[in-house]
């Protein structure tokens with residue numbers, strides 16, 4: 305049995321230790337050159353990289369790992385400003401070479417072969433980015449948006465960046481009073497604000513604490529709309545929404561359940577960390593027409609796949625939707641998993657539900 309499949313912290317720790325040691329052996333002098341903080345980060349990154357690689361292997365989707373490699377390389381260009389791009393690129397490639405060497409003895413040969421494909425594709429991606437320059441597609445650019453709301457997004461971001469909690473708290477309610485519909489407030493403003501906050505954090509323009517503050521404040525600010533959201537007469541349908549496993553990104557799913565409530569559904573938002581059997585129990589008890597499962601970090605995709613299998617066998621007839629950022633790299637996988645629908649945003653799911661659930 306390979307260590308890779310045992311979630312024993314000690315053994316994983318030991319594997320990461322070997323990877324770090326290997327990386328320092330490959331680049332003499334690196335250990336002393338790196339600030340203490342960077343050494344810690346590098347070690348933590350081995351843990352992350354292993355978890356992404358594990359998802360890629362389990363789902364046989366190398367794209368999951370390649371995207372992670374690209375994301376990390378781009379992130380490090382903002383973080384490692386004390387080294388040249390050449391040095392940073394070499395360190396990144398050495399990192400994945402060290403991973404590959406240490407995994408050879410850990411994994412069964414078939415898995416190692418796939419891991420090696422993922423790692424080599426990742427290294428090629430780094431080489432390409434080094435040659436061609438960063439080509440980051442920002443989440444805000446990716447989202448089709450109504451230009452007319454850009455000013456509003458910028459205004460709200462300015463409010464939260466100057467930490468004006470009081471004004472932020474009234475902001476969305478005021479937009480509604482001025483005539484903006486709830487869908488647009490959620491999808492054209494709040495969603496875009498959150499994507500922008502993610503970019504600012506990524507580019508080191510705001511701190512982790514600021515990012516947390518902006519998220520918490522925005523979550524509270526949208527709750528000012530609840531008297532409107534809950535004013536729609538019920539249409540007799542029920543849906544349940546939750547995040548998979550240890551997924552902490554809950555706001556997307558919360559927005560989905562709010563918007564379902566607004567069109568008359570009885571929506572139960574369960575947040576993150578719901579155990580599998582507790583979810584099955586509540587589905588049996590409430591008999592919803594639809595369950596929506598959200599995944600942002602690809603590490604939780606396998607759990608999502610297993611959850612669908614479990615729901616299918618224990619609650620036949622239930623409509624199952626999946627979505628969230630993690631599916632961007634594997635947008636067709638939901639069909640293999642026997643889910644009923646995947647959409648890239650809340651609006652798409654509500655339209656589908658209104659047509660397909662009578």
Ligand code: B12
Nearest residue numbers: 443498502552553554555556596598625626627628649650
């Ligand atoms: C806020 C935030 C957090 C908060 C979340 C708090 C909360 N209560 O939700 C906290 C601080 C906890 C957090 C932590 C982390 N985060 Co974060 N986070 C974000 C941020 C800035 C916004 C997320 C958000 O609220 N988006 C707004 C919602 C409305 O959008 P959405 O989630 O995409 O949902 C919509 C659609 O996807 C879809 N959808 C979603 N679910 C479903 C389900 C169904 C069924 C359907 C049909 C549709 C659907 O509909 C939704 C509404 O339209 C994003 C940036 C981004 N681009 O999203 C980073 C981001 C997701 N985080 C990121 C990272 C790296 C992390 C951390 C690893 C950071 C760290 N070093 O600690 C941790 C991991 C935590 C974990 N274990 O899960 C990265 C992920 C990169 C990657 N490799 O994939 C991002 C993209 C930031 C970035 N620019 O790089 N984060």
